[in-house]
Amino acid sequence: xxxxxxxxxxxxxxxxxxxxxxxxxxxDGYHLLDSLVVFAGAGDSLQYQPxxxxxxxxxxxxxxxxxxxxxxxxxxxxxxxxAALRSVxxxxxxxxxxxLVLTKELPVASGIGGGSADAAAAIRLLARAWQVDVPVGxxxxxxxxxxxxxxxxxxxxxxxxxxxxxxxSAAPHLPTCGMVLVNCGQAVSTPDVxxxxxxAFRERAILPAEWKSAQDMANDLxxxxxxxxxxxxxxxxxxxxVLSALAEQADCLLARMSGSGATCFALFPSAEDAxxxxxxxxxxxxxxxxxxxxxx
Ligand code: C5P
Numbered sequence: 537x538x539x540x541x542x543x544x545x546x547x548x549x550x551x552x553x554x555x556x557x558x559x560x561x562x563x564d565g566y567h568l569l570d571s572l573v574v575f576a577g578a579g580d581s582l583q584y585q586p587x588x589x590x591x592x593x594x595x596x597x598x599x600x601x602x603x604x605x606x607x608x609x610x611x612x613x614x615x616x617x618x619a620a621l622r623s624v625x626x627x628x629x630x631x632x633x634x635x636l637v638l639t640k641e642l643p644v645a646s647g648i649g650g651g652s653a654d655a656a657a658a659i660r661l662l663a664r665a666w667q668v669d670v671p672v673g674x675x676x677x678x679x680x681x682x683x684x685x686x687x688x689x690x691x692x693x694x695x696x697x698x699x700x701x702x703x704x705s706a707a708p709h710l711p712t713c714g715m716v717l718v719n720c721g722q723a724v725s726t727p728d729v730x731x732x733x734x735x736a737f738r739e740r741a742i743l744p745a746e747w748k749s750a751q752d753m754a755n756d757l758x759x760x761x762x763x764x765x766x767x768x769x770x771x772x773x774x775x776x777x778v779l780s781a782l783a784e785q786a787d788c789l790l791a792r793m794s795g796s797g798a799t800c801f802a803l804f805p806s807a808e809d810a811x812x813x814x815x816x817x818x819x820x821x822x823x824x825x826x827x828x829x830x831x832x
Contacts, residue, residue: 542586546661548653549579549692550642550717550827551685552794552801555760557738559698566684566700567730570740572707572757574694576715578827580640580650582614582657584665587634591618599650600640613655613682614638618662620678625668632666643825645723647768647795649685656689676702685795694832696743708743710832713750713789714810718782718817719799719825720774729796732767754789754803761792768797775800781821785813803831 553571560568580597593608593615595601609615614636622632636658642650659675662668679686684701695704741760747753769775775798782791782802787809791802804810807830814828 544584544661544665546582546657547579548582548642548650548657548689549575549577550799551575551649551653551689552715552717553647553762554792554801555741555757556762556764556795557741557760558733558763559737559740561737562700568699569684569697569701570738571697572694572741572743573688573697574707574710574831575692576648576717576827576831577829578642578648578717580638580642580654580657582654582661583637583639584661585635585637586665589633589635591615591633591636593636593638595638595640597639597641599642599644600638603640603644608638612638613651613686614658617655617658617678617682617686620682621659621662621666621668624670624674624678625666643719643721643723643799645725646719646799647724647793647797648717648719648799649689649795652683652685653689653692655679655682655686656692659686659690660692698740709746711747711750711753712806713753713831714804714807715829715831716782716785716802716804716810716814716817717794717799717825717827718778718801720772720778721823721825722772722774722798724768724772724796724798726796728771729764729768732770733763734767738763750789750803750805757792757803758790762794764796765793768793772798774798778824781817782813785816788813807831 556571680702789803810828814826
């Protein structure tokens with residue numbers, strides 16, 4: 537088949553920080569973190585059709601259409617990922633032009649890594665399409681330069697994340713449970729939230745090898761928490777409303793914010809419980825973005 541007619545697709549799953557401790561600060565201002573990161577079924581998707589024309593990006597989907605033409609320019613993390621990959625791919629690389637289509641179904645600047653997951657999907661997709669033959673470490677280094685959350689999104693698997701995001705290690709075995717994601721529609725700036733936090737640092741968490749039940753996991757996560765939740769509530773007060781609404785749902789085991797917000801998540805005993813809660817919340821708050829399904 538003519539390679540220019542082949543369309544390749546990668547999913548960019550939402551990343552959720554089940555807990556997030558700020559453990560220190562580097563001299564360059566970046567914060568050291570300890571976080572347990574999981575990926576939900578919700579996500580953006582990226583398609584690539586190789587072609588002779590210069591590589592370009594089109595945005596579509598619920599959150600892509602509203603972004604404006606500039607958002608698809610060279611500053612988009614997908615295009616930056618493509619440029620970075622091209623720079624390491626060498627002369628052996630195949631056709632590097634064509635059309636990228638990013639379907640944005642995740643709210644932007646929302647603490648679930650939309651832009652980072654998109655960049656990571658671009659790295660996976662274009663490394664495959666262009667047959668970029670470099671060590672995984674090189675790809676991870678390139679990912680880190682694009683953003684602190686990009687390395688974990690390249691792996692797109694449950695992981696413990698440390699350093700500023702570049703140190704990934706095995707996570708406890710997660711129990712089967714359900715998860716609801718809610719975003720109130722207000723974009724939140726990550727640097728603003730980091731600036732608002734108090735100067736205290738928290739310890740690296742002590743985690744079990746596995747959680748036997750969703751309730752056990754929720755109990756531990758309730759103790760661990762997200763150091764950015766309180767400052768994000770100051771920057772974006774609707775986060776408090778979302779957390780209360782989640783906590784009030786039948787069978788909710790835990791309600792927390794992800795990353796630097798504003799998206800919050802809640803854990804439920806099953807995917808079915810989570811879907812019911814998402815449905816009930818959607819009826820009450822039609823403007824909220826919602827997703828409910830299985831966590832693991
Ligand atoms: O790396 P990324 O572009 O996602 O980070 C956005 C901003 O968030 C950084 O400029 C920094 O202000 C803050 N940040 C931080 N420590 C991290 C990650 C992000 O201070 N580990």
